[in-house]
Amino acid sequence: MGINQSQGIQHLYWGEKVPAEDCAPLLKPYDFPFNTNAEKEREEFSPWGGMFFAEPSLKVMFHDGVRDLKMICSGHTIREKQPESGETGGNNSFDELVIHMQDVKYGLRVSLFYRVAEDLDLIERHCSITNTGEAPILIENAASAVWNLSGAEARNYRLTHAAGKWGCENQLRRDLLSEGKKILESRQGFTSPTFNPWFAIDDGTAGETHGPVWFGALAWSGNWKITVEKTIFNRVRVVGGVNDFDFQWELKSGETFETPVFTGGYTSGGFGEMSRKLHQYQLAHVLPGPHAGKPTKILYNSWEATFFDVNEEEQMKLAQKAAEIGVELFVVDDGWFGTRNSDRSGLGDWTVNRKKFPSGLAPLIEHVNGLGMDFGIWVEPEMVNPDSELYKAHPDWVYQFPGREGSLGRNQLVLNLARDEVKAYILDFMTDLLEKNNIAFIKWDMNRSFSECGWMEVPRSKQREIWVRHIRNLYQIWHTLRQRFPEVMFESCSGGGGRIDLGIMHYADQFWTSDNTDAFDRLKIQYGYSYVYAPKAMMCWVTESPNSMNERKLSLTYRFHSAMTGSLGIGANLNHWNDEEKAEACRLISQYKEIRHIIQFGSVFRLLPPNDGNICAVQYVGEDKKESILFVFNHSQQFGETDLRIRLQGLDKNKKYEIGSPADFTMTGSGLMNLGLPVQLKGDFSSALIRLKILE
Ligand code: GLA
Numbered sequence: 001m002g003i004n005q006s007q008g009i010q011h012l013y014w015g016e017k018v019p020a021e022d023c024a025p026l027l028k029p030y031d032f033p034f035n036t037n038a039e040k041e042r043e044e045f046s047p048w049g050g051m052f053f054a055e056p057s058l059k060v061m062f063h064d065g066v067r068d069l070k071m072i073c074s075g076h077t078i079r080e081k082q083p084e085s086g087e088t089g090g091n092n093s094f095d096e097l098v099i100h101m102q103d104v105k106y107g108l109r110v111s112l113f114y115r116v117a118e119d120l121d122l123i124e125r126h127c128s129i130t131n132t133g134e135a136p137i138l139i140e141n142a143a144s145a146v147w148n149l150s151g152a153e154a155r156n157y158r159l160t161h162a163a164g165k166w167g168c169e170n171q172l173r174r175d176l177l178s179e180g181k182k183i184l185e186s187r188q189g190f191t192s193p194t195f196n197p198w199f200a201i202d203d204g205t206a207g208e209t210h211g212p213v214w215f216g217a218l219a220w221s222g223n224w225k226i227t228v229e230k231t232i233f234n235r236v237r238v239v240g241g242v243n244d245f246d247f248q249w250e251l252k253s254g255e256t257f258e259t260p261v262f263t264g265g266y267t268s269g270g271f272g273e274m275s276r277k278l279h280q281y282q283l284a285h286v287l288p289g290p291h292a293g294k295p296t297k298i299l300y301n302s303w304e305a306t307f308f309d310v311n312e313e314e315q316m317k318l319a320q321k322a323a324e325i326g327v328e329l330f331v332v333d334d335g336w337f338g339t340r341n342s343d344r345s346g347l348g349d350w351t352v353n354r355k356k357f358p359s360g361l362a363p364l365i366e367h368v369n370g371l372g373m374d375f376g377i378w379v380e381p382e383m384v385n386p387d388s389e390l391y392k393a394h395p396d397w398v399y400q401f402p403g404r405e406g407s408l409g410r411n412q413l414v415l416n417l418a419r420d421e422v423k424a425y426i427l428d429f430m431t432d433l434l435e436k437n438n439i440a441f442i443k444w445d446m447n448r449s450f451s452e453c454g455w456m457e458v459p460r461s462k463q464r465e466i467w468v469r470h471i472r473n474l475y476q477i478w479h480t481l482r483q484r485f486p487e488v489m490f491e492s493c494s495g496g497g498g499r500i501d502l503g504i505m506h507y508a509d510q511f512w513t514s515d516n517t518d519a520f521d522r523l524k525i526q527y528g529y530s531y532v533y534a535p536k537a538m539m540c541w542v543t544e545s546p547n548s549m550n551e552r553k554l555s556l557t558y559r560f561h562s563a564m565t566g567s568l569g570i571g572a573n574l575n576h577w578n579d580e581e582k583a584e585a586c587r588l589i590s591q592y593k594e595i596r597h598i599i600q601f602g603s604v605f606r607l608l609p610p611n612d613g614n615i616c617a618v619q620y621v622g623e624d625k626k627e628s629i630l631f632v633f634n635h636s637q638q639f640g641e642t643d644l645r646i647r648l649q650g651l652d653k654n655k656k657y658e659i660g661s662p663a664d665f666t667m668t669g670s671g672l673m674n675l676g677l678p679v680q681l682k683g684d685f686s687s688a689l690i691r692l693k694i695l696e
Helices: 020-026 038-042 152-156 270-286 312-325 362-370 389-393 420-436 466-484 519-530 556-564 579-601 669-674
Strands: 058-061 071-079 095-103 108-117 122-131 137-149 158-165 168-176 180-186 198-202 213-218 224-230 236-242 249-251 256-258 262-267 299-301 329-332 374-379 441-444 489-492 510-512 538-542 567-570 603-608 615-621 627-634 643-646 656-659 665-668 677-680 686-694
Touching (some): 122 270, 137 213, 213 270, 270 603, 312 329, 420 466, 519 603, 519 615, 656 669, 665 669
Antiparallel strands (some): 108 122, 122 262, 137 236, 180 224
């Protein structure tokens, strides 16, 4: 970027590294006659004002009703990287550039932040908007960043993104961009499964292993919006941040509004390289300490086995069986509190149900700990059933408009977490729960979209701030809980995978990927997830066969293999497993313990996608390319074809690898990556897990 003649910050180029001097000639005024200021389209950040008709990055109203912005660059600062503090998620590990902009007349300053993770070639961008005048300013739209793409290839640009719904999250879509806008967004109050807040654009030639990809992912768990706009001048601009839909923020004198971070990058190595960069970024800079560097524990969760029917005796029995097969963390899901015997009542009443747990949680926790496992528990703090003590005491604590009946979703209402007393209530009961019980893990759920979002107690100018205040307070609660209980791990869940994003990932150790636990459907859900998010954070349970969602029958091995491609958990009713199944589960769990460092901390290579042909293959390569794991899934046997050759990736081409454990044969890295590894798979829904290791 550079400062042009009109003191605007003009974007010049984004792509493969080139010397800055080659870009200098691009810095020139650009004019197009007739009714549009085409130069504004080239701005690095483009506030709304003047003859500018593309998606703006900032829109405000001043106290006198003026809604026009004319911003010029007023300087910049550079801060160099501080030594690593050992904590992840900090900003000290980046070089930082801050560009300052100022309105030519009004007291409005915008600072554009660029934090460069040089090892990964990624940039974290966000901006802050400060009222340096006397009177309040109303912000109507404040994007985190504008990403600019241009060039001759613009005519072939394709957008890749994720779309989905409950039980079917993160399905990949790839479309050619033509003039106009494609909007990915959530208006549901939370991240939502409908779209996920990231984009990837390629020039029409990229694949898994090759080609230019420009990408970005937004760190925000509330209403968000990413607008991908191709203009008639052959430019593509991606504007993203907090959704401006029903949004307004009152900025008083001296106040600053900080937007969420939008992380972006470029690679010439295709979608595979994009994902690996993002995964490494999350492991190094996003996932919270102190667990980010440790393998995720194998958990057991009885939700699918018992639903709301939890009690001390049955949970103790399940815990015994879970411990026998090698589980490390035993989690009690919904149903342990208040009158929560179904989803119709009790939500909000976070006291142990004494009919189900006569002496509280302590006996079960002691039993679980005695079996050598950690104990975890489910909560859904942002919600309330109207049939609850909490709602009776505080009917005004939910989002609502006077005189309108609020829509119920799963028989519940959303608590107004923009209110400080609601925030304090949640923080208090969570602190109490964690202080009084030896709880090592929290599954934090959130099971409905926001609606009728009234907050009538505050002045009208502040009522639409709820969309942002709710999420900020949520982040603050998680932050405080993590500080108070640094050893406790947190999982972000939202009717399955409805709250997966880089924002909550600063506080959550892992995500519940989907309520759909069918191991075949999961291949597609997990494939889409892996485009942006790290396998370490992707929770996958082995559940029953036939699966409760679709009656599909799959072998225990297939179910395990599908779940072992992320962080493994068990969600089946262990009372239904016979001795043979338990022995097989035990074997696979101990195998997973031997290989999880490769899956959770290594590099992922999506060799054959699950939505294209019969065979799906995904490979993980560990540090120094010494070890690798290959998973192969056969959908349906056809034409007697059982002998496959799967071309691997990411190995050391000059080294010999032992294949199998114990080793069956050896091949060179070069042979494995070019000739391919011979794999035999017979039968519908068959699968294989193959281990490879460098021969020292
Ligand atoms: C949501 C979650 C499930 C389970 C139930 C409990 O649907 O995604 O995993 O916790 O809530 O009510």
